[in-house]
Amino acid sequence: MKRFLEHLFYFVGLLIVQLVLIAGVEYVLFLVAPGVKQKLLLSMGAPEKSNYAYWDYLVTFKDWFGRIFTRGDLGRLMSTGDPIRNFVFDTILVTIKLVVVALFICLVLSIVIIYLKKSFPNSRLVKGFVFSMQFLSSIHYIVLGYLVIVELKMSQFPVFSYLILAVGNGMLNDMVELIENELDGILNSPYYRAALARGGKLWRNILPPLGITLARIFNSKLPMLLGGSFIVEYVMNLHGIGVFTIQYGVRGTDYNLLLIYSLFVTLVIVFSNLMANSLQKYLDPRPEKVF
Amino acid sequence: MKRSLMKIYFTVAAVLYAVMILMGIFEYIPPNFYRVHQMNFPQLQPPSLEHLLGTDYYKHDIFSEFIYGAKSTFYSGILAAIPFTLLGILLGIAASYYENRFSYYADRFLEVLNAFPKFIVLLIFIALFGNHVFLLMMIFGIFSSPKLAELIKGRVLALKKEMFIDSSIALGLPHWAIIFRHILWNNSRSIILGQFFFIYSAAVLIEASLSYVNLGFSQTSVSWGYMLYEARYASGRTLFAAPWNLGSFHIKAFVSIMGLTLLTLSMFYLSRYYRQKALELRGIRE
Numbered sequence: 001m002k003r004f005l006e007h008l009f010y011f012v013g014l015l016i017v018q019l020v021l022i023a024g025v026e027y028v029l030f031l032v033a034p035g036v037k038q039k040l041l042l043s044m045g046a047p048e049k050s051n052y053a054y055w056d057y058l059v060t061f062k063d064w065f066g067r068i069f070t071r072g073d074l075g076r077l078m079s080t081g082d083p084i085r086n087f088v089f090d091t092i093l094v095t096i097k098l099v100v101v102a103l104f105i106c107l108v109l110s111i112v113i114i115y116l117k118k119s120f121p122n123s124r125l126v127k128g129f130v131f132s133m134q135f136l137s138s139i140h141y142i143v144l145g146y147l148v149i150v151e152l153k154m155s156q157f158p159v160f161s162y163l164i165l166a167v168g169n170g171m172l173n174d175m176v177e178l179i180e181n182e183l184d185g186i187l188n189s190p191y192y193r194a195a196l197a198r199g200g201k202l203w204r205n206i207l208p209p210l211g212i213t214l215a216r217i218f219n220s221k222l223p224m225l226l227g228g229s230f231i232v233e234y235v236m237n238l239h240g241i242g243v244f245t246i247q248y249g250v251r252g253t254d255y256n257l258l259l260i261y262s263l264f265v266t267l268v269i270v271f272s273n274l275m276a277n278s279l280q281k282y283l284d285p286r287p288e289k290v291f
Numbered sequence: 292m293k294r295s296l297m298k299i300y301f302t303v304a305a306v307l308y309a310v311m312i313l314m315g316i317f318e319y320i321p322p323n324f325y326r327v328h329q330m331n332f333p334q335l336q337p338p339s340l341e342h343l344l345g346t347d348y349y350k351h352d353i354f355s356e357f358i359y360g361a362k363s364t365f366y367s368g369i370l371a372a373i374p375f376t377l378l379g380i381l382l383g384i385a386a387s388y389y390e391n392r393f394s395y396y397a398d399r400f401l402e403v404l405n406a407f408p409k410f411i412v413l414l415i416f417i418a419l420f421g422n423h424v425f426l427l428m429m430i431f432g433i434f435s436s437p438k439l440a441e442l443i444k445g446r447v448l449a450l451k452k453e454m455f456i457d458s459s460i461a462l463g464l465p466h467w468a469i470i471f472r473h474i475l476w477n478n479s480r481s482i483i484l485g486q487f488f489f490i491y492s493a494a495v496l497i498e499a500s501l502s503y504v505n506l507g508f509s510q511t512s513v514s515w516g517y518m519l520y521e522a523r524y525a526s527g528r529t530l531f532a533a534p535w536n537l538g539s540f541h542i543k544a545f546v547s548i549m550g551l552t553l554l555t556l557s558m559f560y561l562s563r564y565y566r567q568k569a570l571e572l573r574g575i576r577e
Contacts, residue, residue: 022406026415033419138556140496142503142516143548146523150544169496170559227410231500246504250418258418265411273406 007281011274018270019263020065026262027061030255043078043256064256068263078254088241088257092264095240098229102165103218109133109166110175114183137172141228144168145235161236165228175217182213208283219276226265297560304557308361315362325355327513344542347521357546359513363502364495364554370425371432371494372487378436380483383443384470388451398444405437413501422506428494435493439486446479481572485565492558499551518547 030040042048045067046060067073074084113130120126136144144164149155166172186192186209195205230242241261249258314320322340336346344353385397412434413427420426450456450473459469475483499516501507507514522544 029415030419036419135556138559139552140499140555142500142519143551146519146544146548150523223408223411227408230410230414231503234504246414246506250414250506255418258415262411262415265408269406269408 007278011278015267015270015274016069019267022266022270023065023259023263024061026259026266030259031057036255039078039253040255040259043075043254044259045075068260074260075256077248077257079248079252084257084260087244088260091239091241091244094238095226095229095233095242096268098161098165098232098238098240099222099225101162102171102225102229103221105162105166106171106175107214109172110179113172113176114180117180133167134173137167137170139168141165141168141231142235145232149236155236158238161232161238164236165225165232168232169224169228171221171224171228175221178217179213182217183210186210186213212280212283215276215279219272222269222272223265226268301557301561304553308554311358311361312365315358315365320352320355320358325352327351327355327359338542344546347543349521353518353543353546356513356518356543357515357550360515360518360547360550363498363512363514364550367424367428367498367507368491368494370428371435371497372490373432374429375432375436375439375490376483376487378433379439379486380443380475382436383440384447384474386440387444387447388466388470401437401440401444404434405441407434409434410497410500413497417501417506422501424498424501424507427501427507428498431494431497432490435490439483439490442482442486443475443479446482447474450474450478478572479569481565481569485562485569488558488565489562492555492562495551495558496555515547515550518543519551522547 031037037052041052041057041060044060044064046052046056049056064075067075072085074088076083113133116123116126117130141164144167148160148164154160183206186206192205196202229240230246232238233240233243234246241264245257245261248254249261318324318326320326322343332342332346332350332352334346334350335348336342338345342352342354344357346352347356382397382401386394386401388394409431413431416427416430456469456473459473498507499514499519502514502516503520505517505520507516
């Protein structure tokens with residue numbers, strides 16, 4: 001229990017430190033952009049002044065981050081004056097649902113393809129299926145979206161959004177290749193053969209190393225999926241955080257919304273990074289290297 | 292597909308692509324030297340000798356748009372690929388060849404660059420600095436460079452243990468000659484070429500996506516992504532419903548889809564070919 005609490009404390013602390021650091025770098029990037037400084041500070045709740053001192057920038061960032069962290073107050077849109085909290089959580093849920101379901105579909109499809117390739121290596125039917133999936137996966141989201149909406153006229157079925165994100169832009173190809181390589185590595189490793197020779201269970205010896213690998217693969221594919229989810233939202237007319245941000249943050253002047261969007265993306269990526277590391281600690285029985 | 296057939300396909304595709312890019316750059320669009328900003332053509336004309344692929348709802352000549360779109364793909368691909376290759380090689384060498392404090396910090400810098408989601412970074416840059424596609428594609432190339440740098444780093448770390456590097460040092464060869472001639476040119480050029488084609492196709496797709504949401508080349512020139520966007524919002528009919536009744540928008544969607552798919556697929560297969568070549572060099576056969 002004590003070890004678990006220590007790990008949890010370390011996990012949350014590291015998450016907050018990384019978030020503050022990356023949000024700080026993004027804040028500085030926003031400040032150095034020409035013509036943005038004044039609008040950014042006002043949108044983040046700073047008092048209106050003709051000239052800001054260096055101290056004001058720091059205080060504004062601290063107050064803005066503190067309000068988000070302690071009260072969940074995300075501020076207001078500059079353009080309409082509406083509180084961002086009212087609609088941002090719904091849009092974030094749409095995006096998270098899209099990414100998680102797409103990741104799950106991609107994993108299931110990859111396992112099916114790898115199973116078929118391993119079980120029926122000489123079947124022409126399987127080869128044709130695998131080739132057609134590889135070809136489909138090489139096509140970009142916007143083309144797949146066009147085919148679904150205009151050619152198939154099936155924009156009302158949400159499953160196509162998940163399928164496009166799971167398959168398109170080489171996602172499925174990458175996933176199949178990575179999992180297959182790792183699985184081959186495990187199946188050919190000496191420890192696995194030794195475990196089999198001693199009468200060990202097949203899944204007990206494969207699952208922990210495969211779990212570490214899957215966590216690492218998910219972690220590496222998450223930024224691509226988050227970027228892709230924005231395009232799929234736009235193509236399939238979903239009201240996710242990406243479309244919402246482009247409407248107000250990129251085309252409008254609601255820079256605080258853009259900062260919140262990048263904070264959300266950073267949070268997801270940092271969280272998945274830390275989760276992958278923690279999972280490795282729990283699943284890998286070998287002792288950690290001490291430098 | 293057989294290797295000879297692949298070679299014929301790639302040669303024909305490369306020649307056609309090069310001709311289209313040159314036509315776009317020199318603004319030589321037959322049959323009547325159309326320029327893309329000319330909008331005085333009759334609306335929705337079918338293909339004819341006058342307009343090779345017809346005209347669209349917005350009174351554009353579709354063939355001209357297709358050629359200018361090819362030029363946009365070339366600019367976006369090259370603009371991303373040059374900083375990607377240069378920075379990738381430099382960072383890869385810096386993080387691995389000399390094992391000192393500098394290489395440690397170069398390695399950490401790689402990790403930081405790798406952590407940023409590229410599409411989000413592009414969106415932030417568009418919001419802050421406007422959508423200058425030249426700048427955006429270079430930013431995309433820079434933020435993608437860790438992928439090449441990691442591969443170069445792995446190659447350098449493996450090659451440093453080889454005898455020929457030790458003997459080159461013992462013979463008094465300068466380090467730059469060992470790095471550029473022995474490591475990069477003789478042993479890593481397939482990796483670099485493969486990654487060059489990979490980032491070219493990725494940049495074309497990123498530019499098409501940005502143009503699809505009206506944030507890319509669509510504001511200054513024509514892009515295949517924007518052609519697809521226009522075809523989507525102005526077309527009521529589908530490509531396969533009545534193939535005998537080919538309206539202009541069918542052609543517009545068809546050529547932009549074919550262009551994007553064939554170009555990126557070709558680049559993908561070229562990148563895989565060079566990756567296999569790099570593996571064969573190390574005695575690994577897939």
